Amino acid sequence: MLSTFNVKEKYDVIIIGAGPGGSRLGQLCAQKGLDVLMIEKRPEIGAPKRCAEGLSEVQLKQLGFTGKERFVVNTIYNGSILYGPSGQSIYLPAKNEIGYILERKLFDKELAGNAARAGAKIITNAEVIGMIKENDFVCGVELEYYGEKHKIKSDIVVSAEGVEAKFAREVLNIAVPKPNEVMSGYQYELENITMEDSKRLELYAGRDICPGGYIWIFPKGEKRANVGLGIFSNCEKSAKYYLDQWIGTKNNLRCGSVLEENGGAIPVGGLLRKMTANGFLAVGDAARQVHPMHGGGMHEATYAAKIAADVINEAKISNDYSAKFLDRYNKTWWHERGNELLKVNRIKEIFHKMSDDDLNTIMDILKDRDIDNIIKGNLTEISKIFLKIPKLIKFSKYLI
Numbered sequence: 545m546l547s548t549f550n551v552k553e554k555y556d557v558i559i560i561g562a563g564p565g566g567s568r569l570g571q572l573c574a575q576k577g578l579d580v581l582m583i584e585k586r587p588e589i590g591a592p593k594r595c596a597e598g599l600s601e602v603q604l605k606q607l608g609f610t611g612k613e614r615f616v617v618n619t620i621y622n623g624s625i626l627y628g629p630s631g632q633s634i635y636l637p638a639k640n641e642i643g644y645i646l647e648r649k650l651f652d653k654e655l656a657g658n659a660a661r662a663g664a665k666i667i668t669n670a671e672v673i674g675m676i677k678e679n680d681f682v683c684g685v686e687l688e689y690y691g692e693k694h695k696i697k698s699d700i701v702v703s704a705e706g707v708e709a710k711f712a713r714e715v716l717n718i719a720v721p722k723p724n725e726v727m728s729g730y731q732y733e734l735e736n737i738t739m740e741d742s743k744r745l746e747l748y749a750g751r752d753i754c755p756g757g758y759i760w761i762f763p764k765g766e767k768r769a770n771v772g773l774g775i776f777s778n779c780e781k782s783a784k785y786y787l788d789q790w791i792g793t794k795n796n797l798r799c800g801s802v803l804e805e806n807g808g809a810i811p812v813g814g815l816l817r818k819m820t821a822n823g824f825l826a827v828g829d830a831a832r833q834v835h836p837m838h839g840g841g842m843h844e845a846t847y848a849a850k851i852a853a854d855v856i857n858e859a860k861i862s863n864d865y866s867a868k869f870l871d872r873y874n875k876t877w878w879h880e881r882g883n884e885l886l887k888v889n890r891i892k893e894i895f896h897k898m899s900d901d902d903l904n905t906i907m908d909i910l911k912d913r914d915i916d917n918i919i920k921g922n923l924t925e926i927s928k929i930f931l932k933i934p935k936l937i938k939f940s941k942y943l944i
C-alpha cells in the first residue's frame with residue numbers, strides 16, 4: 545500500500561497519529577506548503593472514540609467550522625448543572641456560549657480530510673515502531689504495515705500520539721505520569737434513557753461516587769447520551785466499577801441500552817516545560833496539553849497544533865530543526881496556554897484534598913459566583929472564598 549499510494553522516502557514533516565492534534569497540524573503545515581506524512585496506527589481514523597465529545601462553540605469555530613456540520617449531533621443551549629455530594633446543585637448558564645456534542649468518528653475524519661485536501665498524505669493501519677536518529681537528531685521513523693517494516697525520513701517528527709505518548713516519553717525523556725496526573729476514564733453511550741434536559745450537560749462530583757474526578761452526562765439526542773466518568777488512576781477499584789455502581793442507582797439511566805462502551809486515560813496535570821528535542825516536537829495529549837479541571841483536550845491539542853505549525857514553518861525557512869530553535873514552541877505555548885492551565889491545575893489539586901463535606905461547603909458558596917473564574921484558574925477569586933469561610937481557610941496555604 546505504501547507504494548500504491550505514492551508514499552515517498554522523505555517528507556518535511558512526519559506526524560505520528562491522526563487525532564485532532566495530528567490532523568490539525570497536518571492541515572496547517574500542508575497549507576503552508578510543507579510536505580507532510582501523517583501515520584495512524586488504527587484502521588479507521590476516529591474509531592473507537594475515547595471521548596465524551598463535548599466542544600464549545602468558540603473552540604469549534606476556531607477550527608473553521610460553523611456548528612452546522614454533519615458531525616455536530618447536538619447543541620447545548622442550556623449550559624450545565626453540577627451536582628455536589630449531598631445532591632445540591634449549581635447551574636452554570638450557557639451565557640453567550642453554546643456547546644456542541646460531536647460524533648468524534650465523523651469529526652476526526654473531517655479534520656483528517658481537511659489535512660488531506662490541503663495536501664498532507666495520510667496512511668492508516670501503519671504503526672510507528674521506532675525513531676530514526678542521526679547525530680542526536682530525530683530524522684524519521686520506522687513503521688510497520690502488515691508485518692513489513694519501512695523507514696521514512698523527515699526534517700522533523702511530531703508526536704501527536706495521544707496519551708500513550710510512547711515516543712514523546714522516549715525522545716523527551718519524561719517519566720510516566722504520576723497517579724494524580726492521569727485519570728482513568730470509562731464511558732457508555734446509552735440510548736433510550738431519560739434526562740433532565742437534553743440541551744444541558746449534567747455533572748456529578750463526590751469522593752464516594754467518583755474519587756478525584758466527576759461523572760458526566762453529555763446528551764447526544766433526546767434519549768441518547770455519553771455517560772461516563774474519570775477517577776484517579778490509582779484507585780483500588782476500576783473506573784467501570786464506579787460508573788456501574790452509580791448508574792445502578794439511577795432509574796433513568798439503568799433502563800437504557802448500551803450502544804458503545806470505551807475507556808481511556810486522560811492526562812490532567814504534569815504539564816511539560818520542554819516538549820521539543822532536536823528534530824522532534826509533541827502536541828496534544830502526548831504533550832499533556834489537556835485542561836486539568838475538566839479533562840477537555842480537543843481544543844488544547846488543536847490550539848497547540850497551530851503554534852507548532854508556525855514554528856515548524858519557521859524552522860523550515862531557517863533550515864534549523866534544533867531543540868534550541870524549536871524552543872520557541874515551548875515558550876509560545878506556555879505564554880498562551882501553559883501558565884493558565886498551571887493555575888487551573890493548582891485549583892484542581894486543592895479540590896482533590898477536599899472531603900465531601902468541604903466540597904458541599906464550597907458548592908454552597910459557588911452557587912452565587914461566576915464559576916468561569918475558577919475554571920480559568922483565577923487564584924485570587926478562589927483565595928477570597930477560602931479566607932471568608934473558617935472551614936476552608938486551611939486550603940488557602942496551597943494558593944501561595
Ligand SMILES: Cc1cc2nc3c(=O)[nH]c(=O)nc-3n(C[C@H](O)[C@H](O)[C@H](O)COP(=O)(O)OP(=O)(O)OC[C@H]3O[C@@H](n4cnc5c(N)ncnc54)[C@H](O)[C@@H]3O)c2cc1C
Pocket residue numbers: 560561562563564565566583584585586590594595596597598599670671672673704705706707708729730731772807808809810827828829830834839840841842843845
Ligand atoms: C473518557 C474520555 C472523555 C473525554 N471527553 C472529552 C470531551 O468531552 N471533550 C474534549 O475536548 N476532550 C475529551 N477527552 C480528551 C480528548 O479525547 C483528547 O484530549 C483528544 O483526543 C486529544 O487529541 P490528540 O490528537 O492529542 O490525541 P488522540 O485523539 O488520542 O489521537 C492520537 C492518535 O495517535 C495514534 N497513535 C498512537 N500511537 C501511534 C503510533 N505509534 N503509530 C501511529 N499512530 C499512533 C492513535 O491511534 C490515535 O488515533 C476525553 C478523553 C477521554 C479518555
